[in-house]
């Protein structure tokens with residue numbers, strides 16, 4: 404892959420709205436991605452390997468639990484800082500951002516929000532430092548968009564719970580030390596359980612042959628009569644609202660992260676268009692290429708403003724799930740369209756690993772599907788504005 408020459412677009416001077424702390428955090432993450440992620444990420448994706456060597460760096464830039472209080476090892480930052488960190492990481496690669504999102508919002512968040520004080524103290528510092536990595540098991544082979552139908556379940560055996568079932572499409576599963584698993588009790592109510600690697604009957608086979616998110620490890624979580632200690636149940640929230648609360652936090656991060664992928668594609672395409680000469684002039688001088696680039700920067704700017712306002716609302720505790728859905732859907736769709744257009748600007752070079760665009764484009768096919776598909780988020784907005792449920 405070519406040297407990383409990224410320069411972030413800021414067409415509406417959004418930096419003026421950020422605090423000095425926001426900019427410091429963002430710039431530190433940006434510099435880390437340039438130094439430690441860009442040089443290795445193409446090879447990791449080609450080899451379909453999550454680059455574990457970057458785990459300490461992710462922890463250092465605050466990507467594991469940015470908004471988790473410092474007393475539990477988190478960075479104690481606000482939601483806009485969290486968003487900016489996700490933006491910068493996904494500028495490097497959506498797979499790396501996925502690893503950080505899962506660790507922060509799908510593993511640390513439920514332990515922090517729904518866990519006991521003992522669970523917080525036991526797990527959060529190790530997850531914040533990256534000593535332990537986590538995964539989040541909600542999706543099942545027969546229950547994706549409709550997780551309430553899940554069949555993974557546990558029985559109360561007196562001194563422990565007995566867990567059975569299987570989860571599919573689980574990010575970080577092949578190497579996770581702990582998994583936050585959503586399962587039904589004997590009354591059919593959904594609860595979260597912390598399952599640790601090494602528990603008998605728990606296995607995590609890897610899913611191969613992905614053309615997308617290749618630098619992120621994906622796999623299954625299989626539970627065959629796993630004895631889970633009773634103290635591993637998350638005591639403070641149950642029902643589908645519990646995993647959905649985690650997804651709100653992760654989707655918020657994705658709404659920002661997708662901007663990073665789009666910025667990288669735009670910046671690469673703009674530079675290429677200025678340098679590539681055809682018919683005696685730079686292709687940037689042709690109206691058709693200018694249309695693509697002008698529309699890209701317009702859409703990126705709109706997405707930046709949407710994410711920033713959502714961040715303000717989230718900081719105030721006023722962001723609704725439906726508002727988060729709208730931002731996730733809009734910004735990922737924006738990014739995937741920009742990736743496709745940017746790839747065309749690079750012509751044949753666009754399909755190679757010399758540039759990041761094709762990798763972003765393929766990654767975003769997962770991002771537009773996970774954490775609620777593009778269609779599902781539209782239905783959430785539809786339900787919110789009409790009061791009519793079009794899901795079933």
Ligand SMILES: Cc1cc2nc3c(=O)[nH]c(=O)nc-3n(C[C@H](O)[C@H](O)[C@H](O)COP(=O)(O)OP(=O)(O)OC[C@H]3O[C@@H](n4cnc5c(N)ncnc54)[C@H](O)[C@@H]3O)c2cc1C
Pocket residue numbers: 505539540541542546547548549571572573574575615616621769772773774775776777778779782793794795
């Ligand atoms: C790389 C990757 C990583 C992932 N990581 C995780 C993870 O860490 N943890 C986890 O729990 N899950 C994870 N997922 C799973 C992801 O969240 C699901 O793939 C997603 O929720 C969609 O479920 P599905 O694939 O079963 O599709 P389905 O639910 O079968 O949907 C198929 C299609 O039908 C549409 N559809 C479904 N229902 C409706 C409806 N009511 N009306 C209209 N259209 C509908 C969908 O929009 C979609 O287009 C991951 C997925 C991928 C690809």
